[in-house]
Amino acid sequence: MTFDPGQLGRSGQELAxxxxxxxxRAGLSGVRLAARCNMSQSKVSRIESGKVRPSxxxxxxxxxxxxxxxxxxxxxxxxxxxxxxxxxxxxxxxxKGLATRQAELKALEASSVHMxxxxxxxxxxxxxxxxxxxxxxxxxxxxxxxxxxGKLERQAVLYDTAKxxxxxxxxxxxxxxxxxxxxxAEQMDRLASxxxxxxxxxxxxxxxxxxxxxxxxxxxxxDSTLVTIETTSGSLFLHDGRDVQSYLDEFSGYEKSALFDxxxxxKLAAWAAACRS
Numbered sequence: 449m450t451f452d453p454g455q456l457g458r459s460g461q462e463l464a465x466x467x468x469x470x471x472x473r474a475g476l477s478g479v480r481l482a483a484r485c486n487m488s489q490s491k492v493s494r495i496e497s498g499k500v501r502p503s504x505x506x507x508x509x510x511x512x513x514x515x516x517x518x519x520x521x522x523x524x525x526x527x528x529x530x531x532x533x534x535x536x537x538x539x540x541x542x543x544k545g546l547a548t549r550q551a552e553l554k555a556l557e558a559s560s561v562h563m564x565x566x567x568x569x570x571x572x573x574x575x576x577x578x579x580x581x582x583x584x585x586x587x588x589x590x591x592x593x594x595x596x597x598g599k600l601e602r603q604a605v606l607y608d609t610a611k612x613x614x615x616x617x618x619x620x621x622x623x624x625x626x627x628x629x630x631x632x633a634e635q636m637d638r639l640a641s642x643x644x645x646x647x648x649x650x651x652x653x654x655x656x657x658x659x660x661x662x663x664x665x666x667x668x669x670x671d672s673t674l675v676t677i678e679t680t681s682g683s684l685f686l687h688d689g690r691d692v693q694s695y696l697d698e699f700s701g702y703e704k705s706a707l708f709d710x711x712x713x714x715k716l717a718a719w720a721a722a723c724r725s
Contacts, residue, residue, distance in 0.1 A: 505689065617650070
């Protein structure tokens, strides 16, 4: 399905209205629809008011209960997919401010238990040294001091043992010269050090290591409920369960090919030595 980014933010309310109108045309109350769908009446009400984003499973249950015609099923299913997709363009992110973005990420990390990061081209702020963080923000013309502080403050979540983190970094992400070679070696040392944390797994994918798929983008999976995908022009947020599962499967494939624990630390040590030489 092709998405129009301009429509993504409006599709939720439109979906809610269509579902509400369809129920009324079927002559059903919210209570009767809820009983047919095996949902609570309050959930149906929140879906119809746009306060809750329904999953595609919810949509299928409702449409089946309403005996919806094929044309309505097609239209509503398309809107449901859009409602479960958000687009944040780079202009919007810059307008809100880089520090605001760090606060949003901190909230996502606080509300998640298992986070999986596939890093294609750079080291994420959660794993970065202060020098690497500052260098990663150097392209911005705005004051980045608060954003840098936010990135470093977020790192405290790594020490929350109630949470689990799995990071997979390509060799390009580890070795890309964001900072000068000596500082890059220190960044690699930090990755090796953090890999000893009991709730943190750090894997590396050396160039030439065969993978089931060709990596195309950096992405993060929060539990099994949300995927964020980083692109040159912005970020895509996918809430639909099928999309999330697709990225979980992709991550699992990279996980099978990556080096972890002592093998990863040996590779990081070799790359760090190359930087220092």
